[in-house]
């Protein structure tokens with residue numbers, strides 16, 4: 252198998268890899284590094300934890316060492332934490348170059364960032380919103396001459412999710428040169444391939460890992476069917492068992508809202524578990540502090556919303572628990588990909604209520620693998636049921652008294668003012684964006700319905716009725732009220 256040197260990387264970079272313990276290139280690195288060194292655009296789609304970051308960082312550093320100037324490379328990424336993680340990889344691998352990098356993300360001081368940008372760093376790693384703000388408000392830097400544009404988690408940057416990057420991306424794309432190399436990476440790139448291909452037009456090289464299953468083999472994937480009302484008792488039971496059976500452990504629990512995230516964190520702490528929360532309504536400094544404490548195992552449990560579902564590389568994570576079944580299979584793929592990274596073992600347990608069975612089927616269809624049932628001693632769960640429900644209620648009351656929702660609004664407004672924006676104008680802009688999104692959604696739905704009708708009428712023509720939906724594989728468990 253080819254080593255890093257055979258891929259065309261210089262000896263100093265091969266030595267950097269060796270020092271970091273990267274002995275052999277991973278398949279995505281084997282595929283993409285030579286193409287990037289050749290000057291081609293690249294779309295790299297490989298499973299979570301397979302080394303996509305180094306697949307773009309290494310060839311960029313090589314090209315930078317041949318012709319160093321600032322700003323040479325711009326990396327865009329959907330979350331702030333991920334921006335810091337990517338910067339770290341550039342710093343470590345590019346140390347012999349004396350690499351200057353600059354991180355441009357929301358929630359941090361804008362003036363300090365503007366100053367850093369004006370010093371022409373070699374590499375800028377940014378979230379789209381904040382970089383677009385700088386482009387609109389400052390003329391002290393330029394990205395007109397960048398040689399590389401990287402979109403990490405490219406499909407997320409292009410989709411219209413709860414944070415819509417499209418307007419900011421347009422502003423950024425208008426400011427970068429047409430003659431550049433564009434590199435797009437994600438574990439779920441194929442879902443938005445058509446949109447992405449429009450961005451990478453310079454002899455694009457598409458690399459996709461060929462595998463029958465879309466999640467990693469070393470990942471043990473389970474579901475646990477739980478009645479909605481007793482979910483938290485199951486969660487406490489799972490964690491207690493895991494803590495009893497393992498010495499050195501770390502768990503990430505994903506939730507669907509910031510409020511649930513906060514309540515679960517309070518609740519688990521009341522039970523004496525070392526838990527810390529990470530969600531978008533926390534101040535940025537608190538977010539970084541929480542992640543740092545989890546990474547250094549001061550806290551063993553990270554309870555997070557989907558701000559942590561993509562890209563974060565924390566090798567010690569052995570288990571991912573989905574407190575809610577993700578509504579989209581690709582969110583599932585990224586969430587469970589926080590464990591079993593770089594060849595390690597890992598386990599993912601998804602709590603599934605009677606209302607979520609169709610979501611599990613959609614996930615299984617996408618990942619091309621059936622989840623197995625995780626069994627627990629229900630009698631043990633019943634024993635703690637009342638206590639868990641009482642503690643949860645106490646936490647809810649405490650959070651309501653602390654005006655969590657209101658504080659969230661106030662924090663948002665404060666942040667906007669700090670960023671030099673008018674909160675009311677921003678609210679108007681958001682409302683307009685939401686309207687456009689809703690219009691787009693309706694349009695998409697109409698198209699889908701028309702396609703369905705076409706399909707059905709074709710099936711009628713052939714005299715075959717459309718296929719009936721398969722029976723739900725998971726039978727709903729009996730609902731159990733709190734004792």
Ligand SMILES: Nc1ncnc2c1ncn2[C@@H]1O[C@H](COP(=O)(O)OP(=O)(O)OP(=O)(O)O)[C@@H](O)[C@H]1O
Nearest residue numbers: 273275276277299300301302303304438562564593
């Ligand atoms: N050639 C290699 N040999 C061994 N380990 C590697 C190699 N390349 C990268 N790694 C390690 O693998 C881990 C995962 O890499 P990385 O974070 O780049 O994954 P990814 O493919 O971007 O995952 P995700 O899709 O979740 O973002 C990192 O800890 C990284 O240091």
